[in-house]
Amino acid sequence: MNSETTTHRYSSNTGMKYRNKWLLGILFTFVIAFLxxxxxxxxGFSYIGQLACAIILAVSYRQVFGYPEKLRDGITFSTQKLLRLAIILYGLQLNxxxxxxxxxxxxxxxxxxxxFAILFTLWLAKILKADYSISMLLGVGTGICGAAAIAAVAPILKAKNEDTAISVGIIALMGTVFSIIYILLRPIIPLESMEYGIWSGMSLHELAHVAIAAEPAGQDALAIALLAKLGRVFLLIPVCFILIFCMKKISREKNAPQVKIPFPYFLLGFIGMxxxxxxVLNEVIAFPKEIMVGVENATTWLLTAAMVGLGLNVIFKDLRNxxxxxxxxxxxxxxxxxxxxFLLL
Structure with a gap:
């Protein structure tokens, strides 16, 4: 056997091992997503949802077993590529x-x-001397559409993976808490069903939170709530471009080396979808409802697997501090x- 054949075989085996670890890393994120x-x-856990539960499990795994270094490439793929794919598919929920x-x-x-949500959160963060990166992500998530908005702006803000995971976990958990508070308040606040729906859609964090809070008020209230919420999702597009402009301007004003802000091409995919x-789907081709539900579920699973990858970067000490x-x-x-x-109604 000549040296060239041996080298080729070694290269093939190395490539196969890398590919297997890469696939196992992706599978690992989906296993925790399934758990x-x-x-x-x-x-009890049903109220906080699949996304928050998966992040809790991922963070817990990191504290007990450490980071699975051998699977890092596959986990990173889920964290970056699958996350962007999820955001692109999320565009199919916007008419x-x-x-x-x-x-x-x-x-x-x-x-x-x-x-208001972004600027006020940053102002409070300055007063409280809170972590700027997490506060900025939470401000965007609170103002726009929760985890999806945080995931979309994180690369623009060059946020660390652990900061993104912490922010998504907080927004998922607290958004659920506030949606339950809304349900409890509904019988005692002076709002008609439609007004309550608009209030929910304008103020709660994620589409799921809006649905949880508005559904008890009836289908009409739920429809107008989701419409109000989709308006905020739509505004994610200009917000991202404004943040790109601001990041570049801040870099110039500080006379720092020009920070290269990667253009969020996945946002073009979001717009395209x-x-x-x-x-197309609402005017030319009438897609069966089952298919669209399947796409929404796939989006949720991709986003959950990506969040698992982010959660594996979180250390409890950092979380507490x-x-x-x-x-x-x-x-x-x-x-x-x-x-x-409420006052804008």
């Missing part, structure tokens, strides 16, 4: 035409809410967002 799904079926026609009057109010949903003050800022902001949304 999170099972955990979310248990009464731009409906937002711009039926929800046009809500867009201005949504813009006010988003602007939104346009397909708006002008970095997350408490941003959590306080985010909760105070959410209360004020609820009050302002």
């Amino acid at each position: 999170g799904f099972l955990l979310a079926l248990i009464p 731009i035409a409906v937002v711009l026609t039926d929800g046009a009057s809500l867009l201005i109010r949504d813009a006010v809410i988003i602007t 939104s346009l397909i949903n708006t002008f 970095k997350a408490f003050k941003p959590l306080i800022a985010m909760c105070i902001t959410t209360v004020f967002v609820s009050i302002i949304s």
Whole structure:
């Protein structure tokens, strides 16, 4: 056997081992995502949802067993590539035409809410001397659409993986808490069902949280709530481009080496899928509801697997030291967002 054949065989074996570890890393994130799904079926845990349960399991795994270094490449793939794919597919949940026609009057109010949530959270973070990165991510998540918004802006802000995971976990957990509070408040606040739906859609964090809070008020209230929420999802697009501009401007003003802000090409995919949903799936091709539900479920699974990868980067010491003050800022902001949304009705 000549040396060239031996080298080729060694190279092939090395490539196969790398590929196997890469696939096992991806599979590992889906296994924990599945365990999170099972955990979310248990009464009590069902309120916080699959995403938050999976992050809890991932963070717990890291504390007990450490980071699975041999699977790092596959886990990183889930954290980066699958996350972007999930955001792209998330665009299929946005009907731009409906937002711009039926929800046009809500867009201005949504813009006010988003602007307030981000700026007020950052102001509170400065007062509390809270971690800036996590506070910024929580401000965006509170103002726009929770985990999806955090995942979309994290690469623009060059946020660390652990900061992103901490922020997503907080937003998923506290968004669930506030949605339950809304349900408890519904019978005693002076709002008609439709007004309550708009209030929920303008102020709660994620689509799932809005659905949880608005569903008890009836189908009409749920529909208008989701419309108000989709207006905030739509505004994720300009917010991302504004953040790119701000990051570059800050870099120039500090006379620091020019920071290269990677263009979020996945955002173009998000816009593209939104346009397909708006002008093709809703106008030309009537896709069966079962298929669209399947796509939504696939999006959730991809996002959950990606969040598992992020959660594996979290160390409890960092969580305790970095997350408490941003959590306080985010909760105070959410209360004020609820009050302002109420006043804007």
